Amino acid sequence: MRTIKVNLNKKYSSSYEIRIGKNIFDRIVLLIAKDHKAGHYVVITDDCVGDLYGKKFATALQDIGLNASLIDFSAGESSKNIKTVLNIAGKLMESGADRGTCLIALGGGVVGDVAGFVASVFMRSVPYVQIPTTLVAQVDSSIGGKTGVDFYFGKNLLGTFYQPCAVYVDLSFLETLPEKEFNNGLAEIIKYGIIDDEKMFRILEDNIAALKSKDAKLMLNIVENCCRIKKSVVEIDEKEQGLRRILNFGHTLGHALEAISKFTITHGEGVAMGMTAAALISQKMGYLKNRETERIESLISKAGLPVKIPQSLNAENIIAQLRKDKKKKGDIINFVLLKKIGMPFIMGNIEHKLIAAVIEEMKK
Ligand SMILES: NC(=O)c1ccc[n+]([C@@H]2O[C@H](COP(=O)([O-])OP(=O)(O)OC[C@H]3O[C@@H](n4cnc5c(N)ncnc54)[C@H](O)[C@@H]3O)[C@@H](O)[C@H]2O)c1
CATH class of the missing domain: 3.40.50.1970 (Rossmann fold)
Structure with missing residues (x-):
């Protein structure tokens, strides 16, 4: 143990x-x-x-x-x-x-x-x-x-x-655990790679099939690594005043998607779409290279998670739901964006027009 x-x-x-x-x-x-x-x-x-x-x-x-x-x-x-x-x-x-x-x-x-x-x-x-x-x-x-x-x-x-x-x-x-639920966990694991550990992200890219088949040694190492990342962030910022917010990567939009789909979209699926959206927003704002976005999308897909937003969900309704996010300050919705894999930052003043454009792009 x-x-x-x-x-x-x-x-x-x-x-x-x-x-x-x-x-x-x-x-x-x-x-x-x-x-x-x-x-x-x-x-x-x-x-x-x-x-x-x-x-x-x-x-x-x-x-x-x-x-x-x-x-x-x-x-x-x-x-x-x-x-x-x-x-x-x-x-x-x-x-x-x-x-x-x-x-x-x-x-x-x-x-x-x-x-x-x-x-x-x-x-x-x-x-x-x-x-x-x-x-x-x-x-x-x-x-x-x-x-x-x-x-x-x-x-x-x-x-x-x-x-x-x-x-x-x-x-x-x-x-x-049913596969769908297991995949939800993979979304969180991928999140840790994206926000904190480019090396683990690469291990995931190379071994996603073994992870999906629950290879015992790989599972133990990856789960332990994720627990270490989470605990390190919690130790520094227990009450989410600053650093801990990076753990919300993909979650701001993810939570909104879960809620407006009346939870037919699972937490992991919402986070997967939210991470894709955050990468695309980062790219469109000139922070993230296209190649990095592609790597993120590709790993999420290979993990069996969605990178597209269902056609039935309306961008305006999603943004209205985002406005209810408890982590917003005033009218500012905080998004965790990326400079590269392993390097997140928090951005507050993202134009709603840009969020809506990314949502529409992800519906295609
Ligand atoms: N507190 C936090 O920091 C934090 C972080 C991430 C997510 N969350 C919350 O966690 C929730 C999602 O958790 P979840 O994905 O574990 O969902 P869940 O707790 O609903 O479990 C998913 C399903 O799997 C079943 N299940 C659980 N263990 C099983 C097993 N070993 N074998 C077979 N079936 C099993 C459950 O009965 C349930 O039907 C969300 O509400 C989310 O907001 C909280």
Whole structure:
């Protein structure tokens, strides 16, 4: 098992470890018992992961003498709302949860974001552990303490920064992950290459087929590398005041596309289209060479992700949705652009005309 330490400013948040390995299910149970002692453990999961792993995990905790129970909710982004938070809080109250309870978020990004949010507000906060089961969650959402739920006006509009006390990444969960969901994770992996690590980007270009077939050694190295990139950014800028914004590369437009498609476009698909758009905007503004845009588009396509925006989505509606982005300042929508692969920067005053032109170009 490999270990990465996330070192945070102790005045605000405690540091924690990310443990990464394959077939470490039983060891995770023992590590939780040893390192995160609690009077009561509640595994929070969705109904899909609950059936696959959740019940087994809660039973494994009980089998070593721990007081453990399980709460699940319907799988999918449509559950990522305040109603689910209230339902979970109600079930926690009924189960006798108190401040000595430790929550265990077992699932993808939706479970992690919802359970983390509950942990941050339930009884003015209880500890929680992240056990990510999707590739998106393993390389991205389980690390860094961003929690939250969607709101009528857009994605992740209600949330907190609240760090987990540990993250356990078991790559064997990915064996049951549908290909579409796996591809969503590839979008985040490609993002890390684009914003931080040209060397990893090249490894991805040369080995995308092996990665798609989940080559064990390659997967371990790539997932570990992504976790290291994310943790380094979070360490410098835990509350997203500056540097952490580069992690939103492709996400500004991606979130808008997800929302206006009523989430028929997945997070990874939205990010893939958003990354393509950001590269094209960078190119049209004279920052990025055409060849770099081509490399980005080509890798995204080879990963099985879209580089075209569906015809049915209207550019004006997409821009109206962008205006609701919670990261905008006044009327300025911040975009992460590129000078080259591995060199991002943040730009605030992009003309809406240019964004609309790129959207139209991507619909062809
Ligand atoms: N907090 C952050 O920093 C952050 C970062 C990136 C994304 N996110 C959020 O994460 C969410 C997307 O996460 P996601 O892509 O993991 O989606 P998800 O949590 O909805 O999971 C996708 C689907 O895969 C199923 N699943 C999960 N693990 C499985 C497994 N091992 N085998 C089979 N099926 C499995 C789930 O039940 C679900 O149906 C979005 O809401 C996004 O906003 C948050």
